[in-house]
Amino acid sequence: EIVLTQSPGTLSLSPGERATLSCRASQSVSNSYLAWYQQKLGQAPRLLIYGASSRATGIPDRFSGSGSGTDFTLTISRLEPEDFALYYCQQYGDSPPWTFGQGTKVEVK
Amino acid sequence: QVQLVQSGAEVKKPGASVKVSCKASGYTFMSYAMLWVRQAPGQSLEWMGRINAGNGDTRYSQKFQGRVTLTRDTSASTVYMELTSLTSEDTAVYFCARQSSGYDHFDNWGQGTLVTVS
Numbered sequence: 106e107i108v109l110t111q112s113p114g115t116l117s118l119s120p121g122e123r124a125t126l127s128c129r130a131s132q133s134v135s136n137s138y139l140a141w142y143q144q145k146l147g148q149a150p151r152l153l154i155y156g157a158s159s160r161a162t163g164i165p166d167r168f169s170g171s172g173s174g175t176d177f178t179l180t181i182s183r184l185e186p187e188d189f190a191l192y193y194c195q196q197y198g199d200s201p202p203w204t205f206g207q208g209t210k211v212e213v214k
Numbered sequence: 215q216v217q218l219v220q221s222g223a224e225v226k227k228p229g230a231s232v233k234v235s236c237k238a239s240g241y242t243f244m245s246y247a248m249l250w251v252r253q254a255p256g257q258s259l260e261w262m263g264r265i266n267a268g269n270g271d272t273r274y275s276q277k278f279q280g281r282v283t284l285t286r287d288t289s290a291s292t293v294y295m296e297l298t299s300l301t302s303e304d305t306a307v308y309f310c311a312r313q314s315s316g317y318d319h320f321d322n323w324g325q326g327t328l329v330t331v332s
Contacts, residue, residue, distance in 0.1 A: 140319040142259075149309055149323035150259065161321065193259060199317040202275050203249075205259040 107132055107196050109206035117214040124181040126209045128194035133174045138198035141170055141179045144191045144208075153192075154179060181211075189213050216240040218310050218324035225330045231298040234327045236310030243291040244268040247313040249320055250284065250295045254306040264313065265293060300331045 108131040118124055128139070137157035142150035152161040154170035157177055167182040181188055194206040221235040236248065250262040263274040265284040272284050278297070286293045293310060308327045311320035 138319075142320075149326050150311075150320075151323070152319060152321050155314070155319040155321075195259070195319070197317060197319050201261070201264070201273055201317075203261045205261075207258045 106202050107134065107204055109194050109196060109204055111192075111194060111206035111209045113209060114207075115210045115212060117212050118184055119214045120184050120186055122184050124179075124184055124188070124211055126179040126181075126192055126194075126211075128172075128177040128179070128206050130175045130177070130196060134177075134196045135198050135200075137173050138196055139170075139172070139177050140195045140197060141168075142193045142195065143188075144193065150193065184211070216312065216322040218312065218322055220308075220310060220324040220327045223328040223330070225332065226300050228301055228331055230300050230331075231296060232300060232329050233294055233296040234308050234310075234329070235292050235294050236324050237290065237292045238267075238312070239291060241312075244288055246315070248284075248286070248293045249311045249313055250282075251309045251311055251320070252306040253309070253326075254303070257306075259309075262295070262308075267293065297329075300329075302331050304329065305331045 110129045112127045139157045141154040144150045158170045169180045171178050192209050197203045217239045219237045224232050226232050244267050247266045249264050251259050262278050263284050265272045281298050283296045310324040312322040314321040
């Protein structure tokens with residue numbers, strides 16, 4: 106099973122600042138099968154990024170993903186008020202179990 | 215647009231079973247797999263199982279093997295998740311999610327169903 110470790114646990118930033126979230130895998134993620142999801146309180150997760158760097162439909166271009174192998178990054182270029190939320194990375198592909206990181210909370214400083 | 219609508223909250227006693235439904239609309243139901251993911255209070259997300267809505271094939275997380283069963287009703291475009299032998303540790307929000315294609319990312323999610331075991 107691939108274990109995903111996200112850092113930091115909490116990111117305290119102001120609107121307009123840049124957010125950089127990290128996701129490290131315990132072994133290489135094949136074909137960069139790495140997704141990022143946003144979750145707000147009481148809501149279901151929403152897909153942001155798949156294939157490590159492809160934005161999902163309707164996701165603003167201030168969200169970008171990068172990385173390969175075991176190290177992946179989600180960047181939010183300029184935080185908008187609606188971006189303060191929880192973010193999870195997830196690995197997928199043809200070898201379940203599919204696992205999630207423990208999450209990074211982006212909070213208002 | 216793709217919509218996944220889940221059944222309502224449940225309260226169960228320890229040892230009981232729960233069955234949660236997920237009704238799909240806005241796409242060809244049998245062309246995609248459906249996953250179930252749960253989230254205990256204050257915790258991360260945990261994949262439970264997968265069902266191919268076309269042929270009914272299932273795969274389960276080893277953690278839930280023997281306790282979870284996924285089924286589907288193609289005439290109703292609905293997938294069901296049944297979890298047996300409930301304990302307090304099964305208290306969680308249960309989500310269904312559509313798998314984009316093959317064994318790909320999870321592109322659309324249901325609203326979640328809170329199951330409380332008490």
